[in-house]
Amino acid sequence: MFATVTTISLNVLDWFSLVSSIASLILAVISIWLAVHFYSKSKEAEKAAAQLLTKLETQTGLINRVTTRMLDKYVTYSTSPKEPDESLLIMAQIVQSSLSQGLPNNNQVSQEDNSEAVVQHLTTLYIVVMYYAAISNAFLQATAPNQISELEDSHKVLLERSSSDYRTSMSWLDQYGTEYISASPAAGFYNEAIDGDFTSEIKDPVELYIAKEQDSQ
Numbered sequence: 001m002f003a004t005v006t007t008i009s010l011n012v013l014d015w016f017s018l019v020s021s022i023a024s025l026i027l028a029v030i031s032i033w034l035a036v037h038f039y040s041k042s043k044e045a046e047k048a049a050a051q052l053l054t055k056l057e058t059q060t061g062l063i064n065r066v067t068t069r070m071l072d073k074y075v076t077y078s079t080s081p082k083e084p085d086e087s088l089l090i091m092a093q094i095v096q097s098s099l100s101q102g103l104p105n106n107n108q109v110s111q112e113d114n115s116e117a118v119v120q121h122l123t124t125l126y127i128v129v130m131y132y133a134a135i136s137n138a139f140l141q142a143t144a145p146n147q148i149s150e151l152e153d154s155h156k157v158l159l160e161r162s163s164s165d166y167r168t169s170m171s172w173l174d175q176y177g178t179e180y181i182s183a184s185p186a187a188g189f190y191n192e193a194i195d196g197d198f199t200s201e202i203k204d205p206v207e208l209y210i211a212k213e214q215d216s217q
Helices: 012-079 086-100 116-142 153-177 187-195 205-216
Strands: none
Touching: 116 153, 116 187, 153 205
């Protein structure tokens, strides 16, 4: 006996339906895979974020402890009595010693009053003025703004006076005090100014901003 073969005839609509079903099945499989993949990645990202958060908390705690210690030390330093600066004490003693022995009121040594003692004391005082005028001028230069238009009047006046005081003192010392500097208790400060070439660094406001402009070019 012969087997009966059944032939199924599919039209275009049937083929389209079959292809659509297969495509839907493939898309479903892909969707499931993507869902599992993204779920896995989200878990990894969550784990990494948790680890990062833990590190941040640790670092934040460390920074907080360090900052607290620094603030404590700053507060302690600011509120605790401090030993006076040795150089300031020396300067104060020098000036007090010189003034206690009496000096003329004018800033020049006259022909009638040119004793060696007076010149020696004046030499010491001019060294003190010269040294602290130099330090003041250096500080004022460092804190001056980049543009002269931004320079405050008080800052400008201090720059002018500190540079003028330094140059006046050096001029007096060169003219009258050369022979007395080595015997002065402030000779170390004078030598520091000479060795450090303070004169080339002293500037009034105009000189300062000319130098700033040259440096920027």
